[in-house]
Amino acid sequence: MSMPDTPVHDRLSGRADPHAVMHGEIGKRKTVVMKFGGTSVGTIERIRNVAKRVKAEHDRGRRVAVVVSAMAGVTNRMVGYCAELDPLADPKEYDAVVAAGEQVTSGLVSIALQALGVKARSFQGWQIPLVTDDAHGKAAIESVDGAALLACLDDGIVPVVAGFQGVGPDGRIATLGRGGSDTSAVAVAAAINADQCDIYTDVDGIYTTDPRIVKRAKKLDRITYEEMLELASVGAKVLQTRSVGLAMRENVRVRVLSSFAETDDDSGSIVVDEDEIMEKELVAGIANSHDEAKISVRNIPDRPGIAAAIFDPLAAANINVDMIVQSVGVDNMTNMTFTVSKADEAAARSVLEKAREYVQYGELLTSHSVVKISVVGIGMRSNAGLAARMFRTLADRGINVQVISTSEIKISVLIDSEYTELAMRALHTAYGLDAKEEADA
Amino acid sequence: MSMPDTPVHDRLSGRADPHAVMHGEIGKRKTVVMKFGGTSVGTIERIRNVAKRVKAEHDRGRRVAVVVSAMAGVTNRMVGYCAELDPLADPKEYDAVVAAGEQVTSGLVSIALQALGVKARSFQGWQIPLVTDDAHGKAAIESVDGAALLACLDDGIVPVVAGFQGVGPDGRIATLGRGGSDTSAVAVAAAINADQCDIYTDVDGIYTTDPRIVKRAKKLDRITYEEMLELASVGAKVLQTRSVGLAMRENVRVRVLSSFAETDDDSGSIVVDEDEIMEKELVAGIANSHDEAKISVRNIPDRPGIAAAIFDPLAAANINVDMIVQSVGVDNMTNMTFTVSKADEAAARSVLEKAREYVQYGELLTSHSVVKISVVGIGMRSNAGLAARMFRTLADRGINVQVISTSEIKISVLIDSEYTELAMRALHTAYGLDAKEEADA
Numbered sequence: 070m071s072m073p074d075t076p077v078h079d080r081l082s083g084r085a086d087p088h089a090v091m092h093g094e095i096g097k098r099k100t101v102v103m104k105f106g107g108t109s110v111g112t113i114e115r116i117r118n119v120a121k122r123v124k125a126e127h128d129r130g131r132r133v134a135v136v137v138s139a140m141a142g143v144t145n146r147m148v149g150y151c152a153e154l155d156p157l158a159d160p161k162e163y164d165a166v167v168a169a170g171e172q173v174t175s176g177l178v179s180i181a182l183q184a185l186g187v188k189a190r191s192f193q194g195w196q197i198p199l200v201t202d203d204a205h206g207k208a209a210i211e212s213v214d215g216a217a218l219l220a221c222l223d224d225g226i227v228p229v230v231a232g233f234q235g236v237g238p239d240g241r242i243a244t245l246g247r248g249g250s251d252t253s254a255v256a257v258a259a260a261i262n263a264d265q266c267d268i269y270t271d272v273d274g275i276y277t278t279d280p281r282i283v284k285r286a287k288k289l290d291r292i293t294y295e296e297m298l299e300l301a302s303v304g305a306k307v308l309q310t311r312s313v314g315l316a317m318r319e320n321v322r323v324r325v326l327s328s329f330a331e332t333d334d335d336s337g338s339i340v341v342d343e344d345e346i347m348e349k350e351l352v353a354g355i356a357n358s359h360d361e362a363k364i365s366v367r368n369i370p371d372r373p374g375i376a377a378a379i380f381d382p383l384a385a386a387n388i389n390v391d392m393i394v395q396s397v398g399v400d401n402m403t404n405m406t407f408t409v410s411k412a413d414e415a416a417a418r419s420v421l422e423k424a425r426e427y428v429q430y431g432e433l434l435t436s437h438s439v440v441k442i443s444v445v446g447i448g449m450r451s452n453a454g455l456a457a458r459m460f461r462t463l464a465d466r467g468i469n470v471q472v473i474s475t476s477e478i479k480i481s482v483l484i485d486s487e488y489t490e491l492a493m494r495a496l497h498t499a500y501g502l503d504a505k506e507e508a509d510a
Numbered sequence: 511m512s513m514p515d516t517p518v519h520d521r522l523s524g525r526a527d528p529h530a531v532m533h534g535e536i537g538k539r540k541t542v543v544m545k546f547g548g549t550s551v552g553t554i555e556r557i558r559n560v561a562k563r564v565k566a567e568h569d570r571g572r573r574v575a576v577v578v579s580a581m582a583g584v585t586n587r588m589v590g591y592c593a594e595l596d597p598l599a600d601p602k603e604y605d606a607v608v609a610a611g612e613q614v615t616s617g618l619v620s621i622a623l624q625a626l627g628v629k630a631r632s633f634q635g636w637q638i639p640l641v642t643d644d645a646h647g648k649a650a651i652e653s654v655d656g657a658a659l660l661a662c663l664d665d666g667i668v669p670v671v672a673g674f675q676g677v678g679p680d681g682r683i684a685t686l687g688r689g690g691s692d693t694s695a696v697a698v699a700a701a702i703n704a705d706q707c708d709i710y711t712d713v714d715g716i717y718t719t720d721p722r723i724v725k726r727a728k729k730l731d732r733i734t735y736e737e738m739l740e741l742a743s744v745g746a747k748v749l750q751t752r753s754v755g756l757a758m759r760e761n762v763r764v765r766v767l768s769s770f771a772e773t774d775d776d777s778g779s780i781v782v783d784e785d786e787i788m789e790k791e792l793v794a795g796i797a798n799s800h801d802e803a804k805i806s807v808r809n810i811p812d813r814p815g816i817a818a819a820i821f822d823p824l825a826a827a828n829i830n831v832d833m834i835v836q837s838v839g840v841d842n843m844t845n846m847t848f849t850v851s852k853a854d855e856a857a858a859r860s861v862l863e864k865a866r867e868y869v870q871y872g873e874l875l876t877s878h879s880v881v882k883i884s885v886v887g888i889g890m891r892s893n894a895g896l897a898a899r900m901f902r903t904l905a906d907r908g909i910n911v912q913v914i915s916t917s918e919i920k921i922s923v924l925i926d927s928e929y930t931e932l933a934m935r936a937l938h939t940a941y942g943l944d945a946k947e948e949a950d951a
Contacts, residue, residue, distance in 0.1 A: 113594045150618055153554045155625040162624070165617035165632045169610035176607035177591055183603070184596040191606045195636065196681060240637060 100132040100222065102266040104232065104254035109269050109328035110174050111141035119328065120181035122269070123227060127187055132222040134261060135189075135229045136254040137178055139170025160205035164234070164244045168194070171231035171250070179229045189227040192218065194235035195242065199256065201235040207246035210235060210253075210315070215260035222261065230257055248309030255312045259319035266321050267337075268308065269328035274338035275300075275307050277502040278355040283494050285503035289353060290335075293343045296353040296445050299479045303443040304358035308340070316340060343447060351448025351455060352500040355493055358441045361391065362414040363471065363483060364407055366421060368431025371403040378428045379405055379421070386420050388413045392441070392474040392483055402431070406472060408483060411437065439471065440489045443481040444496060455500075456480050462499040468492055541573040541663065543707040545673065545695035550710050550769035551615050552582035560769065561622035563710070564668060568628055573663040575702060576630075576670045577695040578619055580611025601646035605675070605685045609635070612672035612691070620670045630668040633659065635676035636683065640697065642676040648687035651676060651694075651756070656701035663702065671698055689750030696753045700760035707762050708778075709749065710769035715779035716741075716748050718943040719796040724935050726944035730794060731776075734784045737794040737886050740920045744884040745799035749781070757781060784888060792889025792896060793941040796934055799882045802832065803855040804912065804924060805848055807862060809872025812844040819869045820846055820862070827861050829854045833882070833915040833924055843872070847913055849924060852878065880912065881930045884922040885937060896941075897921050903940040909933055 103126065105119050119137075126133045138144075147167040151158040175191035182189035194201075197217060201208035221228040232250030237243040245252055251268060258266035273288065275297065280286040292300075294317035301310040307325055316323045322345075326337025343349070369375055376395070383390055393407040409417045414435060421433055449455055459480055463470060468491065472483040484492055497503060544567065546560050560578075567574045579585075588608040592599040616632035623630035635642075638658060642649035662669040673691030678684040686693055692709060699707035714729065716738065721727040733741075735758035742751040748766055757764045763786075767778025784790070810816055817836070824831055834848040850858045855876060862874055890896055900921055904911060909932070913924040925933055938944060 113591055116595065147614065150554055150614075151621055154557065154618060154621045158621045159624050162617040162620040162632055165634070166614050166621075169613045169617075172610045172613070173588065173591075173607050176603040176605075176610075177595060179603040180592055180595045180599045180607075183600050191603055193606070193683075242634075 098130055098132050099265075100134070100261060100263045101126060102134050102136060102254050102258040102261070102263045104136040104250060104266065104268045105138065105178075105328055106250065106268075106270050107138040107141040107144070108271045110137055110139075110178065113177070116174070116177050116181050119178060119269075120185050120187070122328070122332075123178075123182060124185045124187050127227060133227050134218055134222065134257055134263070135178060135227060136232045136250060136257055137171060137174040137229060138232050138250040139167075140174055143170040143173070161239075161241050161243075164205050164208075164242045168231070168234040168242045168244050171233050175229045175231040179227075182227055182229070187227055188225055189229055190221060192228050192230045194231060195240075197230065197235075199230075199235035199253070201237050201243040201245070203237045203239060203243070205237065205241070205243050208235065208237060208243040209311075210245065210256045211238075213256045213260035215257075215262070218257065218261050245311075248312070251309045251312035252315055255316045255319065255321050255323060258321045258323075259315070264322065265324055265339075266316070267324045267326060269326060270307065271327070271329065272307060272325070273327035273330055273336070275305070275325050275340070276354070278493055278497055279305075279357065282357070282490050283355075283497045285494075285497060287502055287504040289338045291339050291341055291346050292353050293346060293447055294340055295343070295478055296447060297340045299443070299445040299476065300354050300356050303441065303445070303479070303481060304356040304360075305354065313340065317342075349447060351452055352444055352446035352502065354445055355496050355500070355502070356443045356445065357489055357493060358443070359486065359489075360410050360412075361408040361439055361441045361483065362411045362417075363436040363439045364409060364414070364417055364421070365432075365434040365436075366405045366428065366430045367434060368398065368402045369405065370429055371397070371401050375403065375428070376405070378424065382420050382424050383409075383417060386416055388417050388420065392472040392481065394472045408439070408441070408472065438486045439483050440486040441481050441483050442489070442492050442496065443479055444500065445479045446500075447478050449475075449478045449480065458499055459496060462495050463492060466491055466495055539571055539573050540706075541575070541702060541704045542567060543575050543577060543695050543699040543702070543704045545577040545691065545707065545709045546579065546619075546769055547691065547709075547711050548579040548582040548585070549712045551578055551580075551619065554618070557615070557618050557622050560619060560710075561626050561628070563769070563773075564619075564623060565626045565628050568668060574668050575659055575663065575698055575704065576619060576668060577673045577691060577698055578612060578615040578670060579673050579691040580608075581615055584611040584614070602678075602680075602682050605646050605649075605683045609672070609675040609683045609685050612674050616670045616672040620668075623668055623670070628668055629666055630670055631662065633669050633671045635672060636681075638671065638676075640671075640676035640694070642678050642684040642686070644678045644680060644684070646678060646682070646684050649676065649678060649684040650752075651686065651697045652679075654697045654701035656698075656703070659698065659702050686752075689753070692750045692753035693756055696757045696760065696762050696764060699762045699764075700756070705763065706765055706780075707757070708765045708767060710767060711748065712768070712770065713748060713766070714768035714771055714777070716746070716766050716781070717795070719934055719938055720746075720798065723798070723931050724796075724938045726935075726938060728943055728945040730779045732780050732782055732787050733794050734787060734888055735781055736784070736919055737888060738781045740884070740886040740917065741795050741797050744882065744886070744920070744922060745797040745801075746795065754781065758783075790888060792893055793885055793887030793943065795886055796937050796941070796943070797884045797886065798930055798934060799884070800927065800930075801851050801853075802849040802880055802882045802924060803852045803858075804877040804880045805850060805855070805858055805862070806873075806875040806877075807846045807869065807871045808875060809839065809843045810846065811870055812838070812842050816844060816869070817846070819865065823861050823865050824850075824858060827857055829858050829861065833913040833922065835913045849880070849882070849913065879927045880924050881927040882922050882924050883930070883933050883937065884920055885941065886920045887941075888919050890919045890921065899940055900937060903936050904933060907932055907936055 179189040179191045232253035276286040323340040391408045470482045620630040620632045673694035717727040764781040832849045
């Protein structure tokens with residue numbers, strides 16, 4: 070994605086002088102949230118490096134709040150303990166156990182900062198308080214009180230927030246589910262009205278596609294919330310979908326950057342509102358998801374209400390159906406093909422076998438060897454040719470599209486998983502996303 | 511220690527029928543606190559065993575509250591992390607880090623209980639709340655609100671309390687210092703007015719002396735708070751001194767028993783008020799402490815104020831002086847000999863070297879090769895011959911007593927550490943403490 074000569078971001082952030090005009094206020098110091106994931110705080114040495122990064126931002130005159138995950142491996146160990154005792158462990162107790170990981174990191178990072186002469190203090194979810202709903206184990210954030218954090222910032226103290234955790238309406242520890250620390254960071258950023266939420270992770274930004282598959286994948290300088298949301302939901306694992314949704318609602322600028330490389334204000338990729346991107350690319354990225362199982366219900370006598378007869382019992386069993394296509398076969402018989410997540414496949418089969426007599430279908434087929442490829446971009450909204458380009462590109466390679474689904478800014482196709490790499494590379498080139506340096510090589 | 515035919519304890523506890531008359535109330539169910547140390551919850555398998563023990567008490571119709579330590583090794587790892595980042599880590603952050611260990615265990619034990627069909631829930635210090643003073647890292651308990659715990663018990667739910675931790679007046683996590691989980695257990699027992707506080711540990715009770723040194727050491731069925739307090743303070747490591755002091759003040763019956771052996775209401779050793787022991791032994795036990803360093807300040811011109819000239823600067827440097835003896839040498843010169851803890855020895859030397867000119871002493875000698883042997887028993891109060899027996903026993907073995915100190919129910923002597931085992935065995939026999947089965951063998 071090419072950038073205008075003077076990006077909006079740089080004009081606002083006043084990189085040359087942190088005390089320059091920002092957001093129309095003179096002399097306002099920039100407030101940033103710095104979030105570090107599990108690998109970034111995985112050892113004591115890495116925690117020291119995190120503290121150095123935070124000190125560097127602090128020394129630039131910025132007001133810094135930190136959000137941390139558990140040290141890599143700790144959460145898995147805690148989850149393992151709970152499962153060993155009871156695979157269906159009480160989510161309230163599970164939460165008390167696993168939230169301890171972030172508690173430890175918050176204290177250790179505070180100690181590391183103090184050792185560098187930076188005033189710091191840890192905050193657990195209940196101390197902020199960061200209040201969640203009562204869905205223990207996968208709680209949603211209801212509110213974050215910014216007062217205590219802001220008081221710290223005003224006193225020159227770096228608050229170090231234990232991510233992933235809050236306190237439920239029952240006064241008990243609640244966790245936000247996997248990847249919840251990103252969501253914590255965005256929520257904290259919103260609560261203290263931060264200018265930016267920097268997510269430090271083990272990759273250096275958001276790419277047009279998976280660089281392990283497409284060598285010419287290009288790091289995006291900017292991407293819109295909508296695009297990131299679609300990419301996250303169809304397989305790009307850099308940011309958790311919920312955190313992007315929250316950032317969009319709360320209008321928090323989120324930046325993804327590496328916690329291992331040298332970084333500056335231009336590093337990484339920033340997720341912002343569409344208005345902040347002046348020269349918009351039509352397509353932001355291409356994602357793939359292998360989490361789909363294809364189910365075909367074949368040879369159903371065509372009559373009204375067939376779709377309901379199939380999908381109502383699936384919904385009742387809490388099984389999410391993703392892509393759907395209906396086709397008409399010989400003798401006025403119809404076929405219904407759709408996808409569910411692989412985890413739900415067995416349950417879906419069981420539901421459909423029970424419905425066999427009522428639906429009167431001839432055959433039930435399932436397949437794992439499919440992949441969902443998605444092209445995401447805000448250009449999809451206005452440019453009808455973008456979809457056609459996808460189908461033509463795939464057809465030229467002899468790749469058969471089994472199912473199609475679309476959203477406002479996304480087209481997804483289900484294809485045979487053997488063609489994953491071929492399809493992604495071809496689409497990456499067709500949409501003009503290839504990195505120039507690689508193209509020249 | 512021999513027992514009367516019908517011990518007071520058994521008459522009160524109604525062992526044959528848990529619903530029998532207790533404490534003068536008809537039908538009152540017995541309330542017990544069960545505390546499990548780090549080795550008792552050191553693995554998931556052991557946590558399962560702890561849950562089984564708790565379930566057994568619960569199934570007997572008792573109201574059970576549980577207090578747990580961190581899994582063995584966890585606290586040391588956390589302390590190591592903090593020290594690696596900063597040997598002088600902020601105690602508030604140190605507390606947030608190390609308290610996570612007990613948090614994990616409280617959740618895991620609750621899960622294990624639920625898996626056995628026992629209703630349970632974890633409590634962190636801040637959730638009770640168990641309020642401490644602000645001496646982070648070694649906080650003292652100020653108050654424990656029993657309401658939430660009692661509400662659980664009334665609902666048939668086993669509260670599982672994270673030991674060692676509370677919340678300070680600043681709203682931050684505070685830990686009670688090493689061994690603090692015993693103190694937590696006693697404080698919880700007092701708050702819920704428990705009939706007994708059972709401390710499950712890796713030994714099966716309180717012994718007359720260290721069984722590793724004296725084979726004929728005898729398990730005590732009962733011991734008074736005062737005796738236990740003196741024994742704990744002079745080297746017996748079964749119970750933390752603070753927990754015994756609290757139990758005495760709050761009149762909590764504390765029992766020490768094994769978490770690995772089969773136990774019943776008669777197992778282990780119970781620490782109770784003197785009034786509850788009908789047939790009192792004169793001497794309860796013999797302890798030793800190798801934590802003493804002997805310091806001799808020799809050849810001081812004898813004049814008024816010599817003691818103050820020596821001990822005032824030590825006190826100012828926060829160095830605790832334990833045993834003291836003053837002796838007169840030749841030419842009206844005096845010698846002052848005393849002990850400090852080994853950790854304070856270097857500091858004490860440095861203080862005294864600075865005071866040399868003022869005190870005008872001739873020589874400063876220190877020795878590590880000393881041991882403090884203490885005989886503890888409530889009989890000391892009234893029986894003057896008990897002290898004489900100690901000196902005669904040691905003299906008969908040719909053991910020179912270097913310093914003597916006494917309290918109401920204790921005599922301590924400082925001797926050459928080479929004689930530790932000889933002295934302890936001789937005293938154990940002299941005071942009639944030898945176990946009969948061993949004596950017969």
